Structures are given as structure tokens and as C-alpha cells.
Amino acid sequence: MKHKIAQVRAYTTRGKGADYHDQSGYHWIDDHIATPMSAYPEFRQSRQSFGINVLGTLVVEIEADDGTVGFSVTTAGEIGAWIVEKHLARFLEGAYVTDLERIWDQMYRSTLFYGRRGVVLNTISGVDLALYDLLGKLRDEPVYALLGGPVRDELTFYATGARPDIAQQLGFIGGKMPLQHGPAEGEEGMRKNLEKLADMRERVGEDFWLMYDCWMSLDVDYSVRLAHRAAEHGLRWMEEALIPDDYWGYAELKRRAPEGMLITTGEHEATRWGFRQLLETEVDIIQPDVGWCGGITELLKISAMADAHGTMVVPHGSSVYSYHFVVTRTNSPFSEFLMMHETAEEIVPMFSPLLLNEPVPENGKLKVPDTPGFGVELNPDVERIRPYSH
Ligand SMILES: C[C@H](O)[C@H](O)CC(=O)C(=O)O
Ligand SMILES: [Mg+2]
Numbered sequence: 001m002k003h004k005i006a007q008v009r010a011y012t013t014r015g016k017g018a019d020y021h022d023q024s025g026y027h028w029i030d031d032h033i034a035t036p037m038s039a040y041p042e043f044r045q046s047r048q049s050f051g052i053n054v055l056g057t058l059v060v061e062i063e064a065d066d067g068t069v070g071f072s073v074t075t076a077g078e079i080g081a082w083i084v085e086k087h088l089a090r091f092l093e094g095a096y097v098t099d100l101e102r103i104w105d106q107m108y109r110s111t112l113f114y115g116r117r118g119v120v121l122n123t124i125s126g127v128d129l130a131l132y133d134l135l136g137k138l139r140d141e142p143v144y145a146l147l148g149g150p151v152r153d154e155l156t157f158y159a160t161g162a163r164p165d166i167a168q169q170l171g172f173i174g175g176k177m178p179l180q181h182g183p184a185e186g187e188e189g190m191r192k193n194l195e196k197l198a199d200m201r202e203r204v205g206e207d208f209w210l211m212y213d214c215w216m217s218l219d220v221d222y223s224v225r226l227a228h229r230a231a232e233h234g235l236r237w238m239e240e241a242l243i244p245d246d247y248w249g250y251a252e253l254k255r256r257a258p259e260g261m262l263i264t265t266g267e268h269e270a271t272r273w274g275f276r277q278l279l280e281t282e283v284d285i286i287q288p289d290v291g292w293c294g295g296i297t298e299l300l301k302i303s304a305m306a307d308a309h310g311t312m313v314v315p316h317g318s319s320v321y322s323y324h325f326v327v328t329r330t331n332s333p334f335s336e337f338l339m340m341h342e343t344a345e346e347i348v349p350m351f352s353p354l355l356l357n358e359p360v361p362e363n364g365k366l367k368v369p370d371t372p373g374f375g376v377e378l379n380p381d382v383e384r385i386r387p388y389s390h
Pocket of ligand 1: 029033160177178213215267316317336338
């Protein structure tokens with residue numbers, strides 16, 4: 001039976017959740033990490049000081065005409081809730097749940113005059129993910145089955161956090177650390193970056209992957225110098241070295257990087273058009289975030305394009321939303337797990353405490369559960385508000 005969409009609702013929550021930078025107290029994720037704002041000394045120590053956590057979490061709920069509810073969470077907060085309620089809901093209510101392509105296209109085209117990237121695409125992604133969750137629940141199938149079924153039995157993970165040495169003990173295949181010092185911190189910062197890497201290499205031995213996440217903080221010259229010196233310590237990849245708009249810089253960095261070191265980026269890129277530009281730079285791995293790049297509907301297109309280009313797709317974070325995708329693609333051979341424990345020493349579900357039943361890797365592996373939709377539920381104990389309605 002074909003179901004229609006009865007109602008769309010948007011909520012916000014604060015603290016942790018899908019806005020995983022919205023942590024309180026000490027957390028490695030906010031401890032002197034290099035960013036584009038590191039050029040300004042007063043914003044170096046904490047990313048929250050420049051507002052990395054201003055958005056908060058957006059929860060999108062979509063209810064079908066039989067009362068079944070699909071939902072998703074992403075980073076977009078109150079702005080996203082406004083966009084859903086005041087603009088996007090009109091393209092969903094009354095449409096068939098299966099109208100995924102038309103709904104996506106209408107959301108994208110109708111927001112072009114203020115959208116294309118950033119929070120608007122995060123919001124469109126949230127709606128798309130909630131629709132997939134709803135479709136899975138209505139069909140009593142996991143989302144990965146809607147995407148063509150798994151190509152492997154379980155996922156393999158690397159961990160992102162301050163403690164790759166602990167990640168190694170926990171069974172991950174590699175550890176990605178945040179780069180802490182940017183170009184404005186000069187030679188001393190460069191030395192500290194290299195010392196940290198050398199120390200971690202010493203702890204984990206030769207074969208364990210070590211990567212640096214540069215979170216858009218560098219320029220081409222600094223990246224090339226860091227890459228060549230980091231190659232001596234076996235750095236596996238250098239991630240998001242440059243601002244996302246500098247496609248020409250990524251092409252140059254790829255040309256000048258040491259042989260064998262992978263250049264990766266893409267978590268702040270969106271849509272097939274943005275990723276087409278990125279693929280033309282010849283970076284080695286693209287890292288779309290399914291909650292930000294346009295959702296599953298768009299990620300399918302991005303991934304097919306990357307596959308034809310011979311480029312791996314290793315989605316950024318995004319927990320169950322990327323797990324259901326990655327398990328269906330041969331050109332996504334492994335996954336990221338973001339360590340949300342404050343010192344990155346224990347496994348904590350990425351969107352904790354917002355979701356119930358959020359699966360986590362055990363010994364670096366995960367069999368994606370076959371529960372309907374994305375297989376998670378909203379935790380009723382987390383307070384959420386509906387700031388707008390239509
Ligand atoms: C650790 C990074 O700075 C950021 O917080 C997360 C990220 O970019 C990633 O997981 O990749
Ligand atoms: Mg990253």
C-alpha cells in the first residue's frame with residue numbers, strides 16, 4: 001500500500017546529540033584544535049569560543065497517514081527547524097513517502113536563492129534521512145535493504161580522537177588525531193604537531209594507521225611542509241587541510257604531497273555539484289557527511305560519481321546514517337567512529353544521549369542491525385522543543 005505523508009515536525013535539542021561539538025566541561029574535541037579561526041589568538045584554545053556549537057541539534061519527524069513516524073537528527077538547530085516548518089514541509093505533506101527524488105529536487109531548487117551549502121543542506125539532509133527512516137519502518141526493512149543490500153557482513157572502523165594508542169587497544173584499524181597548531185603558531189606550533197605525531201607513532205608501532213585532521217586550518221605551503229615532515233612518522237593521510245572553497249589549493253596539495261600519503265576532505269562539502277568539483281582536484285578519499293551533504297538521496301549520486309572516478313568514499317561520522325550506506329558500497333571499504341568520550345578513552349555512542357539503540361563498534365567491527373529504518377529511537381528523556389509550527 002502506498003502511504004502519504006501526513007505531517008512534518010521539527011524540534012531542537014541542546015548539548016551533545018547531533019551537534020557533537022556542543023559538549024560541556026573538558027572534552028578533547030575542544031582542546032586547542034587548529035581551525036580557520038586560529039589566525040586570531042583569542043579563539044585558539046576553544047572552538048566553542050568562536051561558536052562551533054551555535055547551531056545545536058535539529059530533529060525532523062515525518063508522520064505517515066497510518067501514524068508511523070520516521071525521524072532523523074542532524075546539525076542545524078533552530079535555523080533548521082524554521083526552514084523545515086516554514087519552507088520545506090509544503091513539499092512533503094500530501095506527497096507519497098516514496099517520492100524521494102521529487103521531494104529532494106523541490107527542496108533543493110526552492111532553496112537555491114539562499115541555500116546550496118551549509119545549514120540549508122544540513123536541513124535538507126535531515127528531511128531526507130527522516131524519509132528513509134519512515135520508508136524503512138513502513139516496509140519493515142532496514143535502510144541498507146532499501147539501498148540494495150549489504151556488500152559485506154560487517155563494518156571495519158578507524159577512530160577519531162585524541163588517543164589513537166587507546167583506539168588501537170580497542171580494536172580500531174587506525175587513529176585520526178586533531179591537528180592542534182595552525183600556521184599562525186609558527187615553527188613552534190609545527191614542531192609541537194610533529195612531536196605529537198612522533199610520540200603517538202612510538203606508542204602504536206609501525207603498522208597502525210595514524211592520520212591528522214586539520215579541520216580547514218592550513219594553507220598550501222604549510223600543508224606541504226607538514227606533510228613531508230609527517231611522512232617521516234608514517235602519517236597515513238592528511239584530512240581537510242584547506243578551507244572547502246579552495247579547490248585549486250587541494251589540487252596543488254595533492255600534486256605536492258609525499259608519495260603514498262593520502263589527501264582527504266569533503267565533510268563540509270555538499271551536493272553532487274560540490275563533490276564533482278572536489279573529485280576534479282584528484283584528492284584520494286572524499287568524506288561526505290550524510291547528515292550535511294544532502295542525505296542518502298544525494299550521497300548515492302556522489303558515491304556513484306566517485307566510484308566512476310576511482311575515488312574512495314569514507315563518510316564523515318554520522319553514525320547509523322552512514323553505517324547503513326557504507327555497508328552497501330564497495331568503494332566505501334571502512335568507516336569512521338568519532339570518539340565522544342571526553343578523553344577518547346572509552347566507546348560512547350556518537351549521538352549520545354539523544355538516541356536509543358545506537359550501535360557502536362566492538363573490537364573495531366560492527367554488524368549493522370537489521371531493525372527497520374535506521375534502527376534507532378529518540379530518547380524520551382532528552383528535552384526537545386518545537387520552536388516553530390506551520
Ligand atoms: C576532530 C575534528 O576536528 C572534528 O571535530 C571532527 C572531524 O572533522 C572528523 O571526525 O573528521
Ligand atoms: Mg574531519
